[in-house]
Amino acid sequence: MLLNEDMTRALARDGLTVPRTHLLWMLHQQGASTQRALADALKVTPRNITGLVDGLTEAGYLTREPHPTDRRATLATLTPAGASLMDGIARGREVLAARLFGDLPADELRSFLDRIDLVTARLRAALHEAGRP
Amino acid sequence: MLLNEDMTRALARDGLTVPRTHLLWMLHQQGASTQRALADALKVTPRNITGLVDGLTEAGYLTREPHPTDRRATLATLTPAGASLMDGIARGREVLAARLFGDLPADELRSFLDRIDLVTARLRAALHEAGRP
C-alpha cells in the first residue's frame, strides 16, 4: 500500500499510470507483443489494451508495428524513450532491494524468503479451496 | 496482488467494490462517521465519498443520519446488513491468518514480524528521502 501510493505519485510525474506502466513493463520483459498477448498477460479485455496502447502511443513510449506474418495483429513495440524509462525502473528496483535487504546475511535472507514462499503457497491453496467449495 | 484479485472477485458477489468495502470497513472500525472524516481516512476527496456513500446506500449497507449537533454534516451509519457483512469479513481475516501463521512457534512468528517491520521502516525512510532530494 505504501509502495503503491508512492509509485502512483512518481509515475504521474512522467505522465504515466499504474496500468500503463504495467503494460510497458511487460514489453520490457517479453519484447514486442501483440495486443492479444498483452490482454492475457495483464488479465484484462482486449478492448482495454486498445485504450492503454492509445495513451502510451500518444505519450511517445511505444508504437504499433505491423505483425510480420499475421496481418490482423499489431506488435506493441517500445520506443527508445519507453525502453530507457523501463531500464531506469529496473535499476531503481535493484537499488531499493539492496537497500532493504542488502545487509542481511545470505542464510537469513534465505530463511526469510522461504517463509514468505510457504505463506504464499498456503494462501494460494486457501484461495483455491474457497474457489470450489 | 494474489489477495487483491481474489478479494475483488469475492466482493463482486455482494455487489461491492474495493473502495466501497474500504469505506464500510472504516465505519466498522470507527463507528458512524461524517463524510469529511471518511474522506480524510480514505485519503480521497469529499466529492468521492458522496459517490461511494450513494452506492452503498442504494445497496442497503449504510444510511445517512443527521449529525446531532452540526446540521451541515451527515453521519454515515452501517445498517444491520452492513454490520453483519463486516463482521463476516473480520472473522474471515482471523481464520485466514490462523491458517497462514497459526502453526508457527511464537518466537519464530515474532522474528518474522520483526524482520518485516524493519524492512517496512527502511522502505518508509527511502520513500521519505526520495520525496525531498
Place this chain on the structure above:
DNA sequence: TATTGTTATACTCTATAACTATA
C-alpha cells in the same frame, strides 16, 4: 469458423471547481 483489434456504450473511481446551507 475462429481470431485480432476496433467502435459503441456503460459503470466505477478519481479529481477540480463552483455552489448551498450551515457554523
Place this chain on the structure above:
DNA sequence: TATAGTTATAGAGTATAACAATA
C-alpha cells in the same frame, strides 16, 4: 469567513457486445 456536502464536468480504467478484416 470557514466548513460540510452537493452538483457539474472531466479523465482513466474496466467490461460486454457488435463489427470488420484476416486467418
